[in-house]
Amino acid sequence: MHELGGFGDAPALITTDETVNYRELAERIARKVPQLGAGRRLVLICGTNDVDVIVTYLAALFAGHPVLLAPGDSPDSLDGLIAAYGPDIVIRSVNGSTVIEERCTGSAHRLHPDLALLLTTSGSTGSPKLVRLSHRNVQSNAESIAEYLDIRGTDRAVTTLPMHYCYGLSVIHSHLLRGAALVLTTDSVTDPDFWDLFRRHHGTSFAGVPYTFDLLDRIGFDQLDLPHLRYITQAGGRLAPEKVRAYAELGRRRGWDLVVMYGQTEATARMAYLPPELTATHAHTIGRPIPGGSFRLEPVSDAPVGTGELIYAGPNVMLGYAHTPEDLGIGDTLRGELHTGDLARRSDDGLYEVVGRRSRFAKVFGLRIDLPHVESALTGHGLTACCAGGTDELIVAVQDSHDAADVRQSAARASGLPVSAVRVFLVDQLPRTSTGKPDFRAVAELARADQSAPAAEPTTAADTAAVRALYADILHCTQVTDDSTFVSLGGDSLSHVQMSLRLEKLLGYLPVNWHTTPIRDLAREPRQRRRWRTAETNVVLRAVAIVLIAGSHIHLFTLLGGAHVLLGVAGYNFARFHLGAAERTERLRHTLASVTRIAVPSMVWIGAVIALTGEYRITSALLLNGVLGPDGWSVEWRYWFVEAIVYIVLVVAAVLCIPFADRIERRNPFWFAMGFVALGLLTRYGLVDVDDGRNRILTASVVFWLFALGWAAAQSTTVWHRLCVTAVIVATVPGFFFGETRREVIVIGGLCLLVWVRSVPCPTLVNRVAGVLASASLYIYLTHFQVYLPLRDDHPWLALALSILVGVLYWQAVTVVLRLRRRLRFRLPGTAQPGSSLPSRASVLVSHRRVGPPGARV
Template identity: 35%
Template structure:
């Protein structure tokens, strides 16, 4: 068989790697490999060196890797930043040559100190080609030794059962230091196919643009990426070139397998479930796509050239089906052996079969189903982590800890009382978010009569601790985000925006970030949770900290609403400021949900809890104060003119709000329109704004606009309340958030001025137009304001309860009006008391709402959509 690193025989002009702005042909790749062979040979000076490669998703890095294989130089592959001088892998394995990236993407070759081969290593075995960490990370110095036959035979097997041809193109969805990601590279190069190299996540719209542009035919995913796919609207995507999607790196829930298998049938592609270990180069088995219906909970059958069987604790082969035993695999891809110390690199092949450490049973169809684990490891986000290695790591730090796996979660029990230190140490070592490590103190270590640690009791305690965790709230950034977005599960790659976070939850997370980090990172809502949790706290000022202008505007706008309803009409204009903020914040937080086609979730999020509380309030007003017109119950109050004063009159804004949400939901329910709108976020808002603004201008200048300030169509209503008046303001806020070009800035200036001119024609205070214009300017500028810490905290907390201020301030005004006759003292008293009442009511609401959510989650195992209604308030 021709090894994949010998690229000379491939079609020279066929693409090997496709990048966003260029293509590397096989001819170019062959030339790069040759250049690297020469560079490595020059540095090796006639010796056979051990090369350490920090591999990246770029053609030069891959060419360096292939040159090592071609030259017969054993190569230790790991991720960027691994081989620092004092790093564990560097000090233990003492590589002769280190290849790493520079800022410009060009690889640099560095010679390790010393010219002679380290005496502890000796001559490395002739068959040795590749060294990979057993965990798929840099944390464990134990290596898997792989020969050229191991990796080439597995590449052939994968290409055979997937039917890969030279015309296929795989998206690079996994890092190459991970054996699964590396196997994609191997199998595609083996048949002369191409890889599309990108660092983009499947959550990034640019990933799918590149997918379509390059005609990609496959993706290789781990389980948590399937969760991400469901948030991207993948089900409704038109991907005519897609042939198959593979899954490995941990168990995908059977329900997810069935769901994606159905998507595959509908979309004309195939889902291939696979199983493997780094020790098998790495693929061991696969589930034929045609068998997924009956084998969705299995790992399938052995790859071509391999075989699997079961054996019991005595080593006896288990025949028949339905009997559990350890899964064993044999094939030419089984590793040479492990490497624990440098001298191991001189050892030859030591294994003809691989004991996987997994407990499985054979089905009647001859497939294998994993039912448990024999060895002590846990898979976290597709990475296998040794529990023994974790305990050794903690012991080295002076901590006696016991690591347990509970349903693919890591739980560490300890008697040290150092929860934070343990989480941080493990997270740093394995590059995990701290929320992936659950740490619990125990009073004493359980012992067996023999004096040995009772692992069964520890496992039971870990399971109980895990169950207790699920019933309580915790304080990591990931858990705060999960709580405010009502997400039952989160992944390290999730962001606040991708989870559908809203403007109220945003403020809660900002305060949590400020508390933990001492600052609020720029654009944090679009940064992965793993990134946020790994950020280093900075010292913050003892006196001041920044607050976003949107927070200040929100508090100002709702305070103006209270002031006007207290009788200070000079502050008229708050509702339209809230409409601008509504559009601005919806574009900031809700575009992910809309783009994914999750319309039901969007609508529920935006209308809960405002609508149920609103109906409760108007019923209360109807009972205690005055008869409420039917229009307020039917949510068309913005198209209604009340006869005389009515306490419910201030709620016209809720009708306009609900109508806008409904229109957005309907528009984005159409896939074609949704796709276009997501590609033209500013354009869709600009078009809607121009059309509605033109209609409103026409109405204002026509006989349908009465001297009393009413628009007579479609029903008599205040000229500033109808949708044709509200939608342009909402759209302008949206446009301000998504503006990216100078042309859009100039267009914003023109449209903003036209909007203000139209509003100046309404029968409302000219000050309202001034306030609206000021809001336009401040949001376009979007400064942060340095405020004293206590003032900043007050504004942030006040902004989290503006929804409740809007809904309940009528009660405060109703009571205080019996004490104050003059509007000024009434407003001065009503504004702070409205915030106090809102804070109390929100606390009570959250308490009972969380109880209801917990009961619902316990019953359905799925969380209710996020509380996120009234984005502008």
């Protein structure tokens, strides 16, 4: 790299406490060099975005010492690298100060003259394999990046990535090369202090991996005022094309560019970039080679036509890998050409698109896991194992009888992953192909098949596999991971009751906020056995309300108001299950899926009744009675509640599709809900005239305010919030039901319970009965009109019992259909989930804990 002192008084490193200009930086480096000793030595540095660490790193490079950059936030990785390579010097931060630990006088290693830098591959694979880089590699890549990004001396890049990560390190190299400034911080982009620092120091750029853009979506990045921002770079994994286009368009409007890049640690950092002017039309590609580099495609026998392995050539290609300290003395083994392991194709306009991988690596939580290395490590423990990558998990099949917990621990250590990210399957024989080779696709299939296996009831902490299987079964999902939550998998009010009951049975209790808690955290608590269980208040309200509705219709008693309480419960559950942290489009997808699960069974039932009896108009089967039906009361209005829920949720979902509304809701969820309460009161009090007849209490637009009150109840996080909602309930419900005081009391009481009481203790049997009634409440409502009418006068209690029974049976029938549909989609050719690789034949049978090939003892 160029001599830094030549940039004079220009700022180089900026923190909240100081600004170091280039002249001062050069002086600090010069003072640091003697502390590293004479002669070339292997220097391990714990990389952090800290002034003194960067000064020490640059001093080591300028003095010719090979630097091994270690993660500064992972003591285990640090200890592993020290044990594997025995560095001569270890440099780390201790209580805010940089400490130099001299472990050897001179050097214990034979170091090749070209060796300058050692990096772990893609973060960490848990193995001691390192990428060996030369000064030429580092210099040429920094020059290429500075050229295509047009980095200027006036630029100021704010650090968003760790220094030990090749992407974060390339930001440091390329900006120091051009005399630009680095604004050093460890704050997240979700922290307001990050953006205050960005604005205060006139930040012009920052770098992001795909997850960074998920965080930007959550904080309303498109509304931030960043007047000096010139460009954002993205690498570290594939960013969805639609998100690339969205951010590129946002940048076009706000005056900055998005630069999508592609690279690997083995190429120092970058190999390709997509020019900003091409993002709108070529967002699915990695673009073109960086200046000084080139691509070619090498044919692969089993790759699709037109694709091949992407081979990169350029001066930034590493010298090779190091597996042991002896490899530090080896020179260039690749001669400037890198087999990326990615399958790609080239478009007619010279741009490249990556379409898959050909080597045995797995990406788990963004880390590239060397599967053969993990298998080799397990072999060293006397295990015969085969590994595959799953959805954010490592799948390990182990032959013969072993302790699964011990295997998980060993695989976790070998891969560098947490234990919770490893799934172990004990098999009698490893699945193999017809040629006798390990069948990796069959190993991956073990995890997918296990999702439908019945869950065991553990006696200590719940097995994450059992919880995953439970979620997969109830939510009809094929992609369930330890990081999944009930909300993220599209859970809604129809499925949450069954899920909560079975989860409580599995765990022994129901954790607070279980619906937004990742599976891995649910499974950590030890199993608890209780005679009494807790039932969520909204579950109890649904169970009681449906009994009140049916019983009142049968004339067993007159306790009306249950349906209007259910409107509040619907709003409460809408807020809980559809207004999480997911992106706007994901929210919409889950909401529409939930509406479908309400509308379709309703339309099927009502349509069947029309076909058999001709009792209703076709508008009822289409759920259009509220729009096209008669003005006065008629039998078609029996299903007003279903129509109201469908109409209301669709309208709210449409509003939340508006970016501005979505941002406001995320920033002020409670007051946004109260705003909808205020809008609902316009029709409730007739300020916006909708229906002057008695049907007004059944009209979706008039009863909407009750749904909004439930929504606000769910978003109440303080006592003042709850008092505010309660005050509105008490003030607005009276007078709505034409003087029916008993109904008003029931509605006020039900809604206030929703506001103030989250759960109630009850005996196990009562809990289960309430769960069944709540789960089947929609179906009981749909079917009870056809059941009770012939029996109401002579056998009212029988009418109630049969109404409930038929509703429960219809609920079970719908559940079976959904489960079969999911299994058909999973098994039919061409219907695999994106990213999955279903084998053409089943090679193993699966039980909950042990699996084996056909005919084997399972």
